[in-house]
Amino acid sequence: MYEWLLDLYVLDFFVDNHWEKLPSSWQENFDNLDPQELGKILSGKPSNHVFPLSFLALINSVKAFNIPRNSNYKITPDSECTNTDTCKSHPRLKNLFLKHVKLKKRHEISLMADVVTNIAKETDCNAVIDFGSGVGHLVRMLAYKHDVYAAGIESQGMLTEEARKLDLELEYTASKHLSKEAVMKLIRPTHFNVTLSCHDQLCHLPLASTMENYGLIGLHPCGDLGPLLLRHFTAYEHVKFICLVGCCFMKLTCEGENCGYPMSEYVRGMDHGLSYVSREIACHAIEVYAERLMKGNYEDLKVHAYRAALERILVTYDPQLKHSPVRSVKHSDTMTFEKYCTLAVEKLNMPMLFTPEALSCGASDLEQWRRVVTVYTLRLAVAPLVETLILLDRVLYVLEQGLSCEIRPVFDPKLSPRNHIIIARR
Template sequence: MSILSDRDEKMFAPSLSLEQQKDLAIKLTSFLSQYSHLSDSYIIEFFTENLWQTLPACWQSVLKDLSSPQIADLLLDATCKDRRYPSVWPLSLLAFRATAHALAFPREDSHSREAVAGTVKPDEFQENNSQSSLLGHIFRKHVKPKKQHEIRKLGTLVKLICDETGCSQVVDVGSGQGHLTRFLSYGLGLSVTAIEADQHLVSMATVFDRQLLWALDKEKQKRNCSFPIPDSSPCHVAGWVNPSATWKDFLRQLKTSPPGVNQSPPTFAPLKKKLKGSTHETKVQETDQTSPTAVAHGHLNKTEVSSSTNCSNFNEDSTDRESFPDFVLTGLHACGDLSATLLRHFVKCPHVRGITSVACCYMKITTKEHPAPPGLVQCPASQTTDTRSEFGYPMSSWVKGLPGHALSYKAREGSCHAIEDYIRRLREDSERLRTHCYRAMLESFIRDVRADLRRAGIQTIKKAHLLPFTEYARLGLPRVGLPSDLPLDSARVEAMLKHQGRVVVFFSLALLLCPVVETLVLLDRIIYLQENGVDSQLVPLFNPNLSPRNFVLVALKQL
């Protein structure tokens, strides 16, 4: 059963039945466990671990001389219609490619003209690469094109869910600088509480709120007229959402304004005039002359501003249904376990009526095998060992019980890669493709001297692809504590450089599995919701060329 009305159904990919979900999970775990040696491999170990030789001999013979555009067409691009094979491929390789494409959720919306066109950027950026033509200018300030695209599309979807559930309250978790929050509040007329762990970002969001209202006030004075926008001002709360905490603890966070939240943050240069009566937030009164949609699209012809210092949109003392308002949860690229935590709160909290979840940073998800992966944000108030019984993956009982369901840190890290961007590089035969070969070569020389230095981080070397390898090594070696003038065998360097094409091929084989890994993570969450009596749909909402993590998991609870 669809979670949305018939008029909106055409926007979304069809949902699977529970039996279809379970069957797909079986196929995914079986396939990924069979090829885990690819998804678990580190391309920087191409030479040190002799990764090329781990491929079947029949694969090696047909892949070793492929050009970069051929790799894009013959391996990675599922939509390529004109595949011209330079030689006969073994059935095992053809089956590997076909299965990977068939099992992964489609990353493009078949109803989207942007997807059909296959452009790098959506139509909204055709006139101006940095400004969306579909988003009002007041919401574009400080916002990069990728984020403009995301907040417009996700904000519209959140408003749709609010209309379906009858909710006017939204909680934006992991809100950062508040770009989505402002669009939901000032653009779409919703009452929004934003929670963000980084106090600095909370302060920035507050400043940007005031800048937006200052711009409206300036517009009003310039045009000598009044402009109504919705009677809602976003509330920004600084707080870390603890994955081990209960939904009641989460609600208490939403009702609490931490010390300093109501204080005026430092004013940026553009904000030279203080709004009358404003100490932190500014509330705007709405009349029936102009709709919130007009504000969202930048029709700034009238303005009316009044101030308010009340930060909390949830100021009741109780969490009882009768006294606490229902709301919709949203998280735009909620990192690691945060997206899983929001889904659990959605299932368990009676006040959460709907959710739109956009996940990212799958490598930071906790698992039973890796309860503390690198980069995991721990509770700032405690450094004690996490004894949680629930992890970010798997969430569902079904996937948890399947043999081969485990996903390594490397497999989850790979699933965050931008496959569309890499296909573009291959088609352009970009010089950037040599970077993986350079790093793999450097790994080999590092281990010659320090065998214990495995996969040491050297961070990004600017414009590495434009440098000769010797210069790349000179810059990279000191970052792992080795001398920059470490002798490099020139004959060995030349021999390894000749294998750059094979490095690209191997990386592409592993990259082909990345959407499959992401599909399993997201399918596990869909099944988890189904096990808890909630239907959901997975929406490829964003243009994947602009926003690689483009899936939105949408669910709502009917009363």
Template sequence: MSPPCRAARPSPSPPFAGAAMAAAPAGPLRREQQRAASIVRVLALYRPLLDAYVIEFFAEDLWARLPPSWQAALAAVPPPRLAAALLEPPGPAAAAAAAVWPLSLLAFKATAQALAFPRAPPPHRHRYRHRHGGRPPEFRRNPCQSARLHPLLRKHVKPKKQHEIRRLGKVVKRLSEAAGCDHVVDVGSGQGHLSRFLAFGLGLPVTAVEGDSRLVEAAKRFDQELLQALEKAQARGAEVPLSPRGPRHVAGRLDPGAPWSQELLPPEPGPPGGAGNPLGPRGRERVLLTGLHACGDLSVALLRHFVRSPHVAAVTSVACCYMKLSAEPPACSYPLSAWVAGLPGHALSYKAREAACHALEEYAGRLRADSGALRTHCYRAVLETLIRAADPSKKCLGVQTVNKAHALSFPEYARLGLPRVGLDPAALPLDSEAVQTMLRQQQKVVAFFSLALLLAPLVETLILLDRLLYLREQGFQCALIPLFDPQFSPRNLVLVATRCPLGPVLSALDEDSGEDEDSGEDEDSGEDVALPGGSPPGRPQAQPSTEGQSRG
């Protein structure tokens, strides 16, 4: 059972350890506990920066909250230099860009980068990023089609998802074999792209569980399209390395409090009623549970099912939407581990958890390119001051996204945004000297947001480290793997856990990674390569047909 949630005890300068902490064992667990304690302390020290909303930059004078030496160093730094000095990994370029920065600012950057889980791919991939415009090498020939995924499995699937399902599918297959699993359950399966790859592409028995019945119907329709295309190819005598067995789709939501229940909660939307729970008792069958970007509490529910149900032999979880986590008893999804729950000051605000979902690598790319999109935060911050001046009760209201806001002048942007909060643009000074003065401070807004963004990986690391510690406290083998290319898929850390030794699986994944990145000759051949991981049972290896390829 998961430990009870504990109320946060904020502290202006929390210690690393205290009486509330559990005794720390030696070895890897001890190192993970120390990292969690260090992150909690660092986040507490910089909480005003982490919890600040950039739209309040002018309204709350956020720039004045920075140390004077930081203000002087950052006020006029061009965006490309800011990217190199602040957000990019340590190296000669970063050191040169920040050569005259105050030591406290350099220490802030070094600490944040040292404590965050590594998100970058292995070093040997950097040559591909340099040569192929930042995309994984599988997209060298076509930026919208993975050359390592069968054309029938690419239909309806965006490039980012193609990259994700192929790499996660290989992990699931390896883990399933190592744990002796008979069945895979994909929770939060959406339109079934991962389930389809696991079943048709890798020959695994799969049940897909999705709470939105409309998505379930779409997934079934896509399965039928694939089967029809497969039958046509076979009728022509073509050998296609796909299994003819698709996934089973179930509309429903797992009950995280009753993993052995025979019923699923009703789907949303959908009629009342339940279906057989694929995680319920299944005789001697062993289940692998997976979730690709399972939103909010769902990613935690997967781990709790794994811990509580002996039928679940392994789990892979790629999380997202941390701001949707339940942080209050009794349905507490953070913290999970006894260790993090015992750290004074461990609580994370909604703003901090929201920040953990930002794409740091993408923003660094905008800085490097000195993109016009950088002015969007400044526009919104100026708009916030106008809104509050007109009506002090309207603070931090949600303003629906203005398309291509950076391509507009500020008055044009404001005329679109103000009516969305019930204000008349004609009644407000949109081109006053005060507005122009704020707009001239765009670089300060960018620098402040970049500082806060540097803490985002620390928050994500703490949340995932808490889950890792929770599983280790229960005695399970587990690891966090940077599986996806972070520039392509920002939420790229997958948590894997088993009831058996995990070492051989991790070694095999390292080999898979090397094969993926060193197989450029396959992608230059002009033909699609066969699916990774070998042919499904009973199917020969063959070069796939290009029929059914979707166009990006």
């Protein structure tokens, strides 16, 4: 019933007259509605506003079918250790693994390392391979702090070289506080510069003898890389577990035998189609957006209306300019629509677009900015179902291979919107 809502582009709001696509009762109810009320609906907070029954039915259906996103995961407390001659226990090395790491990444690698370490112990497998390892923050923590044999796979050579430099920097810092014997026992992670195109490639990595059996880690692998890792896990006995956090669902291939979605036979046998734009909205940060609405910080959300008003000008001038790759411009209260347009189309070099008539039409469109915010919010409210479908398809794929699998919301969704970890074991 609401597929059209997921499949529309907000930038086409004025070109395709999105407001008229809403049920008439919704139009009357939402028109001039304070966006704070929409924020309450998005976040599940009570509202005094009386919404249409059909809208409430949709919101409650989403809530019922959606995989819960709130995390109550707690990092395993350290057991009391009298030996402080380690990277993990020495008081002077408490923040050793957080250097050069941004807040979001600190949160993710700390929790991911804890989950992976616990699963490794449960499966009696003390080695892991991390895909899309970047500069190696996660494998560095697993190796030096948790004594796990870890290898990182990264397609960009510059990041691989930087990872090796950071390893040496960490060892240098550790050597100032640890004994020579402790430094000698440190497990250094391995870094590979490899671009994966099929899961069989992993069998040809020159891994150390300590990594004959291993687990797989995917912390927000892009597009089809996540499904590739799942296929490798299910195909080989020596891969004992996988911990996978999805990302970039819009980059999944959706056709062919080894496509990224759908993976399971069950979903393949259903009406499973998901458009690019529906998979793209499923990657947005719903909790952060809802919080901004509730706090009344929605003036800068007018940028969606600015872009939609600009789109009408572009298409009116030349239909071939539809969805032109304009520059992303951050909105501010002091920015005029004309200034926004000038910055956005700077690379197109088309100043003749902005005639007084065009700018007047744009200014008129901007008066409907609340409607644009409403339509975007409605799309975001339904988006978790798309992510749920993609994640459950992956779980079903693993279950169809006769292996155990589960989903846990682990990260704080306000910090890391893609916060579910798929965990499967042999």
